[in-house]
Amino acid sequence: MLFKNYQEYLSYEKKFSQNTITAYIKDVKDFQKFLNNNDTKISSEINYSFIRQWIVFLSENKYSKISINRKIASLKSYFNFLVNIGKIQSSPLKAHKNLKGSSKIVIPFSEEEIKKLFDNFETSKINDRDKLIIEIFYSTGIRREELINIKIEDIFFNNAMIKIVGKRNKERMIPILPKLSEQMMNYINKNDPKVYLFEIGKSKKISVSTVYRIINKYFRSVSTKVKISPHVLRHTFATHMLNNGADINTIKEILGHSSLSSTQIYTKIKLPKIVKDYNKSHPREID
Numbered sequence: 001m002l003f004k005n006y007q008e009y010l011s012y013e014k015k016f017s018q019n020t021i022t023a024y025i026k027d028v029k030d031f032q033k034f035l036n037n038n039d040t041k042i043s044s045e046i047n048y049s050f051i052r053q054w055i056v057f058l059s060e061n062k063y064s065k066i067s068i069n070r071k072i073a074s075l076k077s078y079f080n081f082l083v084n085i086g087k088i089q090s091s092p093l094k095a096h097k098n099l100k101g102s103s104k105i106v107i108p109f110s111e112e113e114i115k116k117l118f119d120n121f122e123t124s125k126i127n128d129r130d131k132l133i134i135e136i137f138y139s140t141g142i143r144r145e146e147l148i149n150i151k152i153e154d155i156f157f158n159n160a161m162i163k164i165v166g167k168r169n170k171e172r173m174i175p176i177l178p179k180l181s182e183q184m185m186n187y188i189n190k191n192d193p194k195v196y197l198f199e200i201g202k203s204k205k206i207s208v209s210t211v212y213r214i215i216n217k218y219f220r221s222v223s224t225k226v227k228i229s230p231h232v233l234r235h236t237f238a239t240h241m242l243n244n245g246a247d248i249n250t251i252k253e254i255l256g257h258s259s260l261s262s263t264q265i266y267t268k269i270k271l272p273k274i275v276k277d278y279n280k281s282h283p284r285e286i287d
Helices: 002-013 018-037 048-060 065-084 111-119 125-140 144-148 178-191 208-219 230-243 248-255 260-267 271-281
Strands: 161-165 171-175
Touching: 002 018, 002 065, 018 048, 018 065, 048 065, 111 125, 111 208, 111 230, 125 144, 125 178, 125 208, 125 230, 144 208, 144 230, 171 248, 171 271, 208 230, 230 248, 248 271
Parallel strands: none
Antiparallel strands: 161 171
């Protein structure tokens, strides 16, 4: 019952995505399993020494500092929830600081790799879908979940804009290049999706695993990078925009970073400037 309440708390109050909720609950259950093996359970008796033992356990089992920090973030959220509902008086993670370590650098694809990939596409129904998925990632920098959840009603062809629903259900409008707008229109006319832009079966949106498989399938043929994912394409979008002269605040607006509200306060950036910078700086438009 407690986990169900916690799940509702993450969904309705924190407005986390389903994937994030699943990961948070799994992390808490893993911690509970660790405590069970040590004849303990999550209660008001839990102190930071138990957390420290778990961190040591995770480290000994080859978890990276990034993974450990993410698991601790899940626990911190759960303990805060328990405080809010009066199950415990204070969180044992109240003063915890993340483990320090070198951040993994995401290496973007080169403009040459992107050009080679698009030049080598063969025409077919499946290939047209796959090409459009990659075009959208590269032309907009949106997240994997954001692409999967694009609905037909979110695309405004007259204004060349898409409404994107980001983290915690925050909405933003982003521009699309004329050639991408034309590709999307052609795809819709040919495939007649009912609800989502990319569907499998009857109005069922495309899966996360399918999107990953598409990105890996095509980029393995043009790149030797170890890490290939939609997130790398997000970095690629931002890097290529910067390299072609886009203002960094415009890029933050389009990407929908968590610091978006702060950025708006200091830059007073407006939508027309976003569209102008975007159309001027994206490599697919420059070509």
